[in-house]
Amino acid sequence: MPGGTTIGFESAWESVRAVPGWLTEGQARMLWDAVCRLPAGATVVEIGSHQGRSTxxxxxxxxTIGARVVAVDAFVDGRLxxxxxxxxxxxxxxxxxxxxxxVELVxxxxxxxxxxxxxxxxxLYVDGKHDYWTYVDDLRWSxxxxxxxxxxxxxxxxxxxxTSGTVAKVLCGSRYSYVDRSRSLARFTVRRPGLADRWRVVAQLPWFAGNVALKVLLRLRLRPVARLFGHRGSYDPF
Structure with missing residues (x-):
């Protein structure tokens, strides 16, 4: 694909189907729409790029809007x-x-x-290391x-x-408001939350609890049981 060519979402999604990663089509659309809401000349920062599926x-x-992407990744050695x-x-x-x-790589x-x-x-798109302390620090890029x-x-x-970082800094914090999600991809805004914003976070927690249960079943190699709860495949829900 020659440099400078503008394509639509469907073509962009088709182009990353073979790139390893855990981004779903619905999540890709959510990223696409978020970028398209930005003004010309905007900059997007992505934390955690792996092989570039989301990038x-x-x-x-x-x-399409004349913006740029800064991809931040340490490319740590290891199996994962x-x-x-x-x-x-x-x-x-x-x-x-x-x-x-x-795309600029840092x-x-x-x-x-x-x-x-x-x-x-x-x-800001955060998909870096998933421990509490790294995630909370990544939110500070905001x-x-x-x-x-x-x-x-x-x-x-x-x-x-x-999720624990989201509970601490979004549900119980005063800087971020929860908007919506596509499966595990959540969208926040930098805005002081109201009661309704906090309640929307609480409403997602049962879905999170279900994901934890599925992960336990997968770790115990009980995939047939996980399938009874609607989970297909060997990967964790994302």
Whole structure:
């Protein structure tokens, strides 16, 4: 795909079907729409890029409005993350998508980069390390968002660390308001929450509890039982 080509959502989604990752079509559409609400010249920051499945969707959406994407990933070595080989695949996938002029890669741990980050941006997508402390620190990148800016968080209601961070900083906090979700991808705005905003977070917790139960069944290799509850496949719900 030649650089500079603008495509629609359906084509963008079709182009990432072969790229490994856990982003669903509904979640990809949510990312796409969030970018398309931004003004021309906007900047999107993505924390956690893996092989570029979500980055490519963000990048194509950014091109349609004249925006840019900054992808932040440390490419940690290990079975789940892949290290240098994953970075190579990420860069190859971005190049194949014709998005090298739209996507800027910043290699490093988000928690180490954040304290010295000075560049403002307009949309934050968080899909980094899923422990409580990293996630809560990643939310602090929102200091560079404008008031009312949007934050999208993957695995928000399927990861214990991310969900507990959401309860602490969104449900019980005073900076973020919950808007909606596509499965585990949640959308927040930088706005003081009201009672209705907090209640919407509470209303998602039963779905989260169900996901935890499914994870336990999968860890016990009880996939037939998980299927009885509507879960298909061997991966955790996302």
């Amino acid at each position: 490519i969707v963000l990048g194509h959406a950014a091109r 993350f892949g290290g240098a080989s994953t970075r190579a695949r990420f860069e190859a996938n971005i190049a194949a998508a014709g998005l090298t002029d739209v 290699v490093g741990f988000s928690t180490r980069l954040r304290p010295t980050w000075t560049r403002p941006f307009d949309l 200091a560079h968002l404008p008031s009312g800016g949007e934050i999208l968080v993957h695995d928000c209601f399927s990861s214990i660390g991310v």
